[in-house]
Amino acid sequence: MSLPSEPVLAPAAEPAAADPARPAEGRGPWRTAWRRLRRNRSAMISLAVLLAVVALTLLAPAYAGWLGIDPFRSNLAGTWMIDGQSVPVMEPSTTGLGLGVTPIGPTWDLGGYFLGADNQGRDVAARLLYGGRNSLVIAGAATVLCLMLATLLGLVAGYMGGVVDMILSRILDVLWAFPVYLLAISLSIVLLTSAFTIGPVTITAGSLLLPIGIIGVIYVPYVARPIRAQVLTLRQSEFVLAAIGLGLPTGRILRKDVLPNLLPTLIVFVPILLALAITTESALSYLSIGVQPPDASWGTIIQDGQTLLYSRPWVALAPGLAIVVTVLALNVLGDAVRDALDARGHGR
Amino acid sequence: MTATPLIEARALTREFVLRRSWLPGSGQVLRAVDRVDLAVHKGETLGLVGESGSGKSTLGRCLTRLIETTDGSVVFDGQDVTRLRARGLRPFRRSVQMIFQDPSSSLNPRRRVGDILSEPLAVHGIRPAREVPGRLRELMDLVGLPAAALDRFPHEFSGGQRQRIGIARALAMEPRLIVADEPVSALDVSVQAQVVNLFADLRERLSLTYLFIAHDLGVVRQVSTRVAIMYLGSVMETGETDTVFDSPAHPYTEALLSAIPVPVADPAARRRRILLKGEIPNAANPPKGCKFVTRCPYAQDVCRAQRPELRPLTDGRLVACHFPRAALFASGAVLA
Numbered sequence: 001m002s003l004p005s006e007p008v009l010a011p012a013a014e015p016a017a018a019d020p021a022r023p024a025e026g027r028g029p030w031r032t033a034w035r036r037l038r039r040n041r042s043a044m045i046s047l048a049v050l051l052a053v054v055a056l057t058l059l060a061p062a063y064a065g066w067l068g069i070d071p072f073r074s075n076l077a078g079t080w081m082i083d084g085q086s087v088p089v090m091e092p093s094t095t096g097l098g099l100g101v102t103p104i105g106p107t108w109d110l111g112g113y114f115l116g117a118d119n120q121g122r123d124v125a126a127r128l129l130y131g132g133r134n135s136l137v138i139a140g141a142a143t144v145l146c147l148m149l150a151t152l153l154g155l156v157a158g159y160m161g162g163v164v165d166m167i168l169s170r171i172l173d174v175l176w177a178f179p180v181y182l183l184a185i186s187l188s189i190v191l192l193t194s195a196f197t198i199g200p201v202t203i204t205a206g207s208l209l210l211p212i213g214i215i216g217v218i219y220v221p222y223v224a225r226p227i228r229a230q231v232l233t234l235r236q237s238e239f240v241l242a243a244i245g246l247g248l249p250t251g252r253i254l255r256k257d258v259l260p261n262l263l264p265t266l267i268v269f270v271p272i273l274l275a276l277a278i279t280t281e282s283a284l285s286y287l288s289i290g291v292q293p294p295d296a297s298w299g300t301i302i303q304d305g306q307t308l309l310y311s312r313p314w315v316a317l318a319p320g321l322a323i324v325v326t327v328l329a330l331n332v333l334g335d336a337v338r339d340a341l342d343a344r345g346h347g348r
Numbered sequence: 349m350t351a352t353p354l355i356e357a358r359a360l361t362r363e364f365v366l367r368r369s370w371l372p373g374s375g376q377v378l379r380a381v382d383r384v385d386l387a388v389h390k391g392e393t394l395g396l397v398g399e400s401g402s403g404k405s406t407l408g409r410c411l412t413r414l415i416e417t418t419d420g421s422v423v424f425d426g427q428d429v430t431r432l433r434a435r436g437l438r439p440f441r442r443s444v445q446m447i448f449q450d451p452s453s454s455l456n457p458r459r460r461v462g463d464i465l466s467e468p469l470a471v472h473g474i475r476p477a478r479e480v481p482g483r484l485r486e487l488m489d490l491v492g493l494p495a496a497a498l499d500r501f502p503h504e505f506s507g508g509q510r511q512r513i514g515i516a517r518a519l520a521m522e523p524r525l526i527v528a529d530e531p532v533s534a535l536d537v538s539v540q541a542q543v544v545n546l547f548a549d550l551r552e553r554l555s556l557t558y559l560f561i562a563h564d565l566g567v568v569r570q571v572s573t574r575v576a577i578m579y580l581g582s583v584m585e586t587g588e589t590d591t592v593f594d595s596p597a598h599p600y601t602e603a604l605l606s607a608i609p610v611p612v613a614d615p616a617a618r619r620r621r622i623l624l625k626g627e628i629p630n631a632a633n634p635p636k637g638c639k640f641v642t643r644c645p646y647a648q649d650v651c652r653a654q655r656p657e658l659r660p661l662t663d664g665r666l667v668a669c670h671f672p673r674a675a676l677f678a679s680g681a682v683l684a
Contacts, residue, residue: 029458029501238450238454239453239454241414241446242454242455243456243467245412245414245445245446246445246467246468246472246517247438247442248468252471256456
């Protein structure tokens with residue numbers, strides 16, 4: 001070895017990005033992202049709105065109990081006290097031929113029929129909360145299912161590559177080729193009419209598991225593709241190569257090196273998928289192929305309100321607004337989460 | 349030189365498929381490493397030099413078994429490791445470690461330094477669990493970082509410090525051979541010198557063998573005992589560092605060396621600069637005959653027709669050139 005011809009610099013001359021001697025623990029990329037998200041006001045407002053929606057829907061049974069009504073039973077002959085007067089819940093028509101009935105309108109009194117009644121005489125406000133519960137549960141479960149399936153497929157396809165990748169990618173392509181709603185509608189129509197058994201699970205007709213499964217599956221290609229692409233890049237990244245060079249088992253590399261670096265992508269997908277799932281569920285339920293009566297969801301309530309659109313617009317308007325507010329908040333939050341996770345480790 | 353090299357590439361070839369085709373023989377293939385024979389002996393530092401695209405990194409990754417080899421073999425310590433998998437490869441993984449060019453991408457940004465370093469210790473059972481913390485501090489000390497760095501994330505360090513972490517990770521395995529792929533070219537010049545010195549220091553203390561891949565000739569001259577010059581996937585010349593640097597035998601080596609900047613204030617050191625014509629040819633479609641023929645100032649008809657093999661010169665080095673002394677004549681050096 002030839003002697004060093006250049007002057008030897010003292011190691012202390014190296015410029016330090018951070019003083020490693022500082023005793024405090026390092027700040028991870030997660031904490032940095034969370035700090036950035038917290039500074040985003042619209043994101044925090046959206047988060048508050050979403051938490052409020054969740055809290056309200058969780059309170060559905062309490063509200064119904066306090067009212068002392070069953071929002072799932074028709075009340076065609078009942079009466080209700082408004083300003084000391086007893087009013088029939090279903091008012092007979094006084095105009096034209098005098099045929100038919102009009103449900104009670106919004107009382108704007110939380111003590112009952114706040115948003116009026118639907119054409120079964122049921123309290124719309126209470127049903128809205130119960131329906132929101134179903135909508136959110138289906139959206140949440142479908143999102144989790146979709147992310148799990150997509151991550152599994154994306155990981156396997158991206159990391160294994162070759163023939164495995166080709167087969168999985170083609171299957172996803174086939175699924176991708178169908179328009180989302182067409183696929184959802186066809187699957188629902190086929191599966192809804194009869195109970196069936198997958199392994200140990202028996203799914204009865206009208207079970208909530210059906211819309212969950214259908215919505216979870218149809219969005220898989222949209223998530224699995226970007227994940228696969230990212231796994232492909234991560235597979236080539238030097239820290240994964242280094243892990244291979246260290247002789248670490250593949251499972252461990254996937255768990256410790258690949259998956260944690262996919263998490264930002266997965267997290268960004270959560271609000272987007274929730275929003276998509278809520279709208280899809282509403283659409284299916286509106287078409288009577290999602291949540292089955294007497295159960296409610298925001299979609300079924302819109303359908304209930306459709307015939308009352310001219311006389312009692314709030315029946316359809318209220319769940320519509322609930323969907324808009326929730327989806328809007330999810331989208332704003334989703335954008336903010338993406339921004340917060342994007343600038344990897346830089347900035348404050 | 350010892351009889352058995354520590355690691356050896358035998359007619360090693362690595363191809364990349366550029367365009368796949370269903371018809372046999374009509375796909376396009378890039379031969380990044382073309383039947384390379386190269387040996388690294390115990391205790392030496394072999395500097396592997398070449399332009400970007402010359403296949404030196406690919407060769408390094410084939411030798412460390414990070415990517416598959418298309419043809420030929422990798423022989424480590426007398427054992428053919430080319431086809432070994434998983435469990436059979438483990439002793440090799442322990443003995444051969446790689447250091448990467450960009451320390452910011454070779455460290456997982458979502459893990460603490462301590463986790464990154466302790467993982468190989470745990471998986472390979474190199475140290476019992478209770479000795480791991482002590483060993484981690486030892487490694488930090490070895491690469492000149494404080495033990496407090498173990499609790500931090502890679503992004504909290506400067507480039508030079510990150511590269512030290514990368515070196516510590518390689519050393520955790522107690523390897524015999526370290527393949528360093530452009531380990532200093534992503535660093536500031538002032539930091540480069542320190543990391544290069546760290547490499548030299550570690551070699552003495554841990555009796556390591558290096559394959560040092562670089563395009564910076566100054567760095568290579570400083571760290572290497574022997575050099576190999578690559579061009580378009582083939583080794584053009586190998587020999588003792590001083591011999592090759594003082595009197596290059598291959599026209600490509602000569603041109604490469606003439607590009608090293610020399611202080612103008614020192615007229616004795618001024619050299620004739622050789623400006624090569626044209627670009628490095630497309631590696632997917634290399635010239636017939638000698639790969640350097642399109643840019644060689646001394647090219648003859650035989651160079652266009654026939655590819656020269658690596659042949660020994662009298663001073664012990666190997667040169668792949670039909671007229672290995674042409675460069676010597678031109679530079680006015682005295683023939684051996």
